[in-house]
Structure formats: C-alpha cells, structure tokens
Amino acid sequence: MTISPIDYVILAIYFAFVLGIGWLAKQRISTSEDFLTSGHSVPVWITSLAFIAANLGAQEMIGMCASGAKYGLMTCQFYWLGAVPAMVFVGLFMMPFYYGSKARSVPEYLKLRFDEKTRGLNAITFAVMTIFSSGISMYALGLLFELVLGWSFTNSVLLSAAIVLIYTLLGGLTSAIYNEVVQFFLIILGFAPLSILAVERAGGWKGMSAHLQPVMLHTWKYLGHSSENPMGVEAFSMIFGLGFVLSFGYWCTNFLVIQRAMAAKTFEGARQTPLIAAFPKIFMPFVVIFPGIAAVALMSMSSGYSLPLKASGGYDYDQALTTLMSQFYPSGMLGIGLTALMASFMSGMAGNVTAFNTVFTYDLYQSYMRRNAPDSHYLAVGRVTTVLGVLLSVGTAYLATAFNNIMDFLQLVFGFVNGPLFATFLLGMFWKRTTGHGAFWGYLSGLTAAGLTLGLTVAEGKGGWIAPVHQFPSSMAQNFWIALIAWSACFFVTILISLATKPKPASELTNLVYGHTEMPPAANVPWFQRPVPLAVIVLALLVVMNVIFW
C-alpha cells in the first residue's frame, strides 16, 4: 500500500484534534471524580456513542471484517443475537442498580452489594485483563501497520500510545469519552464507503449470492448442526453460549462499557445510554462485516482482488480490511480510512486505560493501600495510574512479540472471564438472598470450571493441557461451551452457598437489589425517549433484521 503526503496530513490533523479535545476537557477537572468518572456530567447522546466506540477497538474492526470473510453473515450473530439484546437488558434492568447505588465502578458495586473480597477478586482480575487486552491490541495493530504500511512496529506503538496517554492524562474520562464520539463518527464515515464500494463491485446482494456458497449469506439457516457451517457451532451453544452468557457477560458487567453509561448526567440518561447505543449497533454489521463477505465474493469472480496468504498457508483474513482499502480508496480517502483505523485503535485503548485507572485508584489503592487521604491525593494517584496503565500496555505489546503463544492463550481466557460474572450480577441484583460468600465462591468456581473445561477439551489444537477428553469442532464452539459451563457453575454454587450463609439485612440492600430500589419518578421526556418504548423499538428492529437475513 502506498501512502501519499496528503494521507499523512489528514492523520496529522486528526492527531492534533484529539490532543485539542484533551486540552479543552482539562478545564473541567478539579477533583478525582471529575478525572476518573466525569462527575456524572456527560450528555446522553455522547455517552451512548462512547458506549459503542469504547468496544470498537481496531481488533474489533479488523476481526469482524476477517470473520465476515471466514464465516460469512453468521458473524452478525455477534451483533443481532449477542450485543444488542444484552444492551437492552443492561439499560432496562441493570443500570438502575449501577447508577442508583452511586457506585463509582463495577467492583465498587460488588463491595456495596456483597463484600470486600468479592470486590477485590473482581478488581484484580479486571485490572490485569484490561492491561493485557490493551497491550495485545496494541501489538496486533503494530504488526498490521508494519506489514501493510511498512511503518516500524516501535514507532507506531509508541506514537499511538503517546497520543492516548497525553489526552487521557489531560482530560481524564471526559476527554476519552468526547474523543470516542469523534472516533465513532470517523469509523463510520471512514469504513462505510468501503463497504458500499466493495459490495457494489461484487454485484450487490445478487452478485454476492451468485458467487458465494449459500452458507455465507445466512445467519440462522445453517445452525442446525455444527458440521453445516464454517463456524462449527450449532444453535444451542450459539444462543446460550454466545447470546446469553458471553454477550450479557461482556455488556452487563464489563466496567469498560458500563463506565460510559455511569458518566451520564441523570438516572434516566444512564438507562437510555445502552438503549440509544443499540440503534447504531444494529447497523454496524453493514459497515464492518459486509466488506469481509464482499472480499470473498470478489475473489471468486476473478476481479483481480485476492486475499494475501499466510506464511503457514491459508488466507490471512486479518488483512481483508486493509487490502480492500488499498484496492478501493485513492490517496486522500485512504488517509481517512487509515485515520479511522487509528481512531478505532485509540478509542479501544483509551477505554481500557480510563477503566483501569478508575478501578486501580478506587478499588485497589483507596481500599487496600491508603484509605483516608484527601481527594487531591487520589487525583494524583489517578494521573500516575494513567501513565502506569499506558506503560504496562506498551510493555505487554512488546512481551507479545516474544511470547506469542501465551498471548493467544490469554486472549482465549479473557473471552470467558466475564461469563461467570454475569451469573453473580444476575443473582446479586435480582435475588436478595444472595450473600457475599456465595458470590465470591461462586465466581471463583465459575473461573475454575472455565479453566478445567479448557484443560479437558481440545479444539483446533488449543486447550487440553490436563487431558484431552473431548474434541470440539472449532475453537468458537469450545469458547461458547466453556462460557456456558462456567456460567452454570457460578450460578449454582452461588445459590447453594448463599442458602447456607447469612444474608445481608434488607436495610443494607437499598438501591442495590430489585425490590429494594426506588425508581425515581419518570423524567419529563417524550414517550419515545423512555426506556421501555426504546427497548421495544430496538427489539422489533432486531426481529426484522433476523428475519430478513435469516
């Protein structure tokens, strides 16, 4: 891919802009809460777009396009079965407790609802996980830029890290959230034209149907048995593993996204955030998955386009997005496309860093290291942790270059860490009898069950380090089943131990549990902005999508 000076100019303008936003957001910071949680001050349209953008990291963009090429339209299940229903659920049923409890983070909610040890366990796993995820995605991006653009790995990693560091350090969460909105717009405007051009060139829906196997253009039709589709998954594990456990686990308990909704100005706004975010989310597959499908169609119609091969043989699907860009974008628009890729990377990384510094400062430092310091002290700690978070991410990125297999393994593990946690939250928020001991041991059992299942099963040569007892048709199937088993273990162990231990008195559960939470009177907003009607509209749209592309 050749890059012209004009592409660099566009990239440079964007970098300057991002830093400018950081500088503007700086004026609003005087306390640690301003810096770490935006002090409940962000308008709802901004929190909504940030809610999706924080999840739209570069790995998501590149990965979804790759999955589109590899698995076809079935990849849309990640959105239409997974993310969107989960976003509706968190907005309708969980935000009232998160926002109403006045917790500053997800681990802090666990402390209020359960006890110190449950918070500690969650805070530590979360902190470790965010650093590694951020480092791994930095590594992936550095590699891609080295491969496609010929930029040096060190330069692209250090430059992007430095920019993220400066703007999050200047303006804290507010600056990260505001930039995420701009990043969201850039991602859409930078990638949607690629999708249109590629699909158009492949002959539209008709042309793609003529050149692709039917399994590539259906979401549900080939889910009867795992042998019918390239994902190697059947409907049951798709619905319960991906749809129920993994997606709900991610969107309902991952502080990275919840933090955006918690920054909303009002209780109503916090509930609207995931619901409004669900609208653009429904249409994201057209931007991120369709180019991958079109790429495969283009290959089979001798258009001159072809996916590069991996050194180990087989197509390198991860290059689908960038190779399409080099085929369809001239200099100029190519600059916008690369800027969008950079933007998606920075939004993902800033999301990780701002979630990490909050959990570290409030849930680890303030809880276990220094309890009653003046607020200015915690503000300083928050800033130092931001620097630390970025440095650790860069360190992890370099570690990944040396220990590739370990990183692969970790990514596998992070895939299901949130699964059992969803059982903990479900019980904690809706069953007042759930106890701290139940939650802690249940969560730990869930994680152990996940580890054991991974140790006892094999898929695509992964796992089975204890004894290969069962073979899954694909790592996707393995991942879904591990999540399901982990969730069930957590769910049942939590119930059993809760029944055997002493529950908290009802007086301590106010605003934390269903039935003990007073909903503030409905704000004076038009009916279509209220949570329930919004949810109904989202779900109706979802049904339409599933029917059209079944």
Added chain:
Amino acid sequence: MDDLRVPTGFLFSLLGIILLVHAVVNPAARAPMDANINVNLWCGLVLLVFGGILLWLSRRAKS
C-alpha cells in the same frame, strides 16, 4: 467544553474540504478498483455535509 458538536463539525468540514480540493486538483488520484467513481469527490462531499450538519445542529440548539 460547551458543545462537542462545534469542534467535531469543524474537523469533518475541514477533512471534507481537503478531499474535495484533492479530488479537483488531482483527478488522477484513483484506486485500482474504484469503477470510475471519483471516491475522493463523493466522500469529501459527505464529510463536508456531515460537518455542516453538526455545526447547524449546534447553532440551532443555541438559539
């Protein structure tokens, strides 16, 4: 910061203008598979319009 729409509107308008100027000055800047569409021209227009809408929305909210 008062209104995010203002800086964002300016950013997208600027990017749109850059693409439009580039499309007009260098009409030869084409991609291998662009099917005779001047991608820079159309995308520049979209970016400019989007930036303009953001600025307009912000002005409307103020008055």
